[in-house]
Amino acid sequence: MxxxxxxxxxxxxxxxxxxxxxxxxxxxxxxxxPKGTEHFISDVHGEFLAFDHVLRNGSGSVKEKLRECFTTKQVDLNALAVLIYYPEQKLNQVKRQKKGNALHDWYQKNIILLVTATNHASKKYTRSKVRKALPPRFSYIIEELLTESHENQDKEHYLHAIIEKIISLGQADELIEDLAYTIQRLVVDHLHVVGDIYDRGPAPDAIMDRLIAYHSVDIQWGNHDIIWMAAMAGSKVALMNLLRISARYGNLDIIEERYGIALRPLVEYSRTHYTPQKKFAPKLAPTADISKLEKDTLNVVQQATAILQFKLEGQLIKRRPDFQLDKRRVLEHIDYETKAITLDGCTYPLVHFAAPTIDPNDPTALTKEETQLIEQLIQSVQQSERLKRHMDFLIEKGSMYLCYNDNLLIHGCIPLHENGDFKSLRINNTQYAGKALLDFFEQQVRISYRQPEVKEDLATDLLWYLWSGECSSLFGKTAMTTFERYYIKDPLAHIEHKNAYYNLRNDQRVCQDILQAFGLSKTGHIINGHTPVKEKDGENPIKANGQMLVIDGGFAKSYQKETGIAGYTLLSNSYGLQLAAHQPFSSIEEAVLYGTDIVSTKRLIETVDDRTTVKETxxxxxxxxxxxxxxxxxxxxx
Known part of the structure; x- marks a missing residue:
């Protein structure tokens, strides 16, 4: 039946x-x-302008197509590339410089160039797929321009007649914009975002809007993304962490203005109980222009949310002994009379430590005021329609890892022992390790997200474990030393020891064992983000004889001093794999005015003897x- x-x-x-x-x-x-081009990007951390530019130029793929299509004698490739990246801005610049016949001739020439480039970019697709990629307002016209041959003289007159009529009707700008965006879409067939869209930078919401509108994308959750998802799922400790980081980087306006979450009660609470301290001065961009009052507000909010975070974390650890995080019940390891803390057998004096709402007899207890405040904040977060739309998209398009075209995409790590064996986590008398551990984590993320009204269940608590647990594939360190970095002067206390994975991933055999455990071939690749590659210190993003690729080069401006660059991206097409390193992005205005691009160098990682076809994907x-x-x-x- x-x-x-x-x-x-x-x-x-x-x-x-x-x-x-x-x-x-x-x-x-x-x-x-031939298989379409896959574009891999990671750790954009709210840096929308740089992210958007890399999407528009396809990490150099647009210019590569132009080089295949034209010679430098025929065309100013930089000028044409900028027209494709930023058609509206480039058109405004040209119209300021050219009038009358000069503008008419420019329109005619560049429409023909764009049609030729669109034709070239569409070669590897079926006509049906190209038709679906065309923007609706000029789809018929563009299809006519793409289909007819310029070699036939009669057809050439026909095509020129179409272009002339478009110009005379005042529609040239709109056609150029549609052709430019069609080229961008055809050059990259599919986008992989290997984690960390959120935190640090000023516009993660704009990145999410861009991804929602993108034609084909998947996302592997990063540790910073999971915190935002956890807050929507009802995790109080995750919300305090989210607010603390936002205050630290001067981004509370993202939460309040762009997501519509009321922070006035938190600000009033923070100003009542805390006074500004130099240690908690927000980390602002050099161009940030905010008042002393705003800086002081960010300062005290950061202090208040830090203490609330440590209280809630202590409560969570106490109810989840399976997490084996007892050492991180930091507030209970403090001698409140001497203002010193004992961690791992060492006693340290506390500096900058102000905690006016802590009861030394029950350090993790919330006051009545704090309980009401946190409930109010959680409710406000869960009622934000825009934030929910963004988190829903992360759930729909996201996963803990992805096996795709013989590549394993994972933001952080696969927890390992020093000998290369999978490190396990025991929950409710069941051991999870390797692929099974990541599958378990993903299952719990989805359970928690489906039940936002349930706030202290195992699934929701595991979202916090993903942020800071030793066996978390998104963290991969022995401890998250946020408390130590705030309140202990000794830098030795700040060290976060990395999981063995981060050393063993240089070993090709270990990488091959991981690939096979995930059902992939020994010749595949592991693609990571999460750990900034310090290129200025000689670190190589290509590891394990090319089978491990780390593409976090530091999109976040806060990382660029230590990395020396502004991000890596990866391209996989029918010819092989290329790694692109990027220089910092200055501005759209500079890109349009001077034709500057931010792709600095490309490294060929791997080529294939025969072009890869769709059949092999x-x-x-x-x-x-x-x-x-x-x-x-x-x-x-x-």
Whole structure:
């Protein structure tokens, strides 16, 4: 009966046997096409302008297509590339400089160049896919321009007539914009974001809006993303951490103004109980222009949320002994008379430590005022429609890891012992390690997110463990020493010892063992973000003989002093793999005015003897299964 039901449904989609045959032929043809370009990006940390520029230029892919299509004698490639990246801004610049016939000739020349470039960028796709990629307002016109040959003189007049009419009707700007965005879309077929969209930078919300509008994307959750998801899922300690980091980097306006979350009660509470301290001065961009009052507000909010975070963390650790985080019940390790703390057998004097609401007899207890404040903040977060839309998208498109085209994409690490064995986490008498551990984490993330009204269950507490637990694949260190960095002067207390993975990932054998544990081949790649690559110190992002690729080069401006660059991205096309290193992005105005680009160098990682086809990809596997079903339908069609 089930077979008959599905058979009937298939016949509704394919009303004749010829329709089935056409689709089989179409799928077979698609399988033989070169695979589309995959674009990998990681750790953008709210730096929207740099992120958006890298998306617009496809990490140099747009310019590469232009070099294939034109010679430098024919075309000013920089000027044409900028027109494709920023069509509106470039058009405004040109219209200020050119008038009358000069502007008309510029329109005519550049529309033809853009049509030629669009044609070249569309070569690896079916006509149907190209048609779907066209913006609706000029889809018919663009399709005509793309389809007809310039070699036929009659058709050449026909094409020029179309262009002339577009210019005379005052629609040239709109057509140029649509052609430019079509090229951007065709040059990159699929985007992978390997974690950490949120925190530090000023516009993570703009990045999320851009991703929601993007044509094809997946996301591997980062530790900073999980904190925002956890706050929406009801984790109080995650929310305090989120607010603390936002205050530290001067980003409370993201929460209050762009997500509409009321912070006035938190500000009033913080001003009542805390006074500004130099240690808690916010880390602001050099160009930030804010008043002393605003700086002082960020300062006291950071102090208040830090203490609330440590209180809530202590409560969580106490109710979750399986997490083995007792050493991190920091408020209970303080001698409140001497203002000293004992950690791992060492006693340290506390500096800058102000905690007026702590009861030394019950250090993790919240006051009545604090309990009401936190409940109010959680409610405000969960009622933010825009934040919920963004977090829903992270859940829909995101995962702890992704196996895609023989690559393992994971933001942080696979927890390992020093000998390379998988490190396990024991929860409710069940051991989880390797792939099973990451699958367990993802399952719990989804359970917690589906039940936002449940706030202290295992699933929600595990979201915090993902931020700071030793066996977390998103953290991968022995301890998160936030408390020590705030209140202990001795830098030895600040050290966070990394999991063995971060050393062993240089070993090709270890990488191959991990790949096989995830069902991938020994010749695949692991793609990581999370740890900034210190290129200025000689660190290489290409490890384990090319099988481990680390693409966090420091999009966040706060990292760029230690990395020496402004991010790595990765490209995978039918010819192989390329790593792109980026210089800091200055401004759109500078890019348009001077034709500057931020891709500095590309490194070829791997080439293939024969171009990779769609048949050899994840999409190809799905299409092959679909073809087999259609062949059964064709053989039994009545």
């Amino acid at each position: 089930d077979d008959k039901k599905y058979y009937t449904l298939l016949k509704e989609k394919f009303p004749t046997k010829e329709h089935v045959a056409t689709e089989i032929i179409n799928l077979e043809a698609i399988l033989q096409l 994840n999409i190809g596997t799905a299409l092959t299964l679909e073809m087999k079903d259609l062949e059964v339908l064709y053989a039994h069609y009545e």
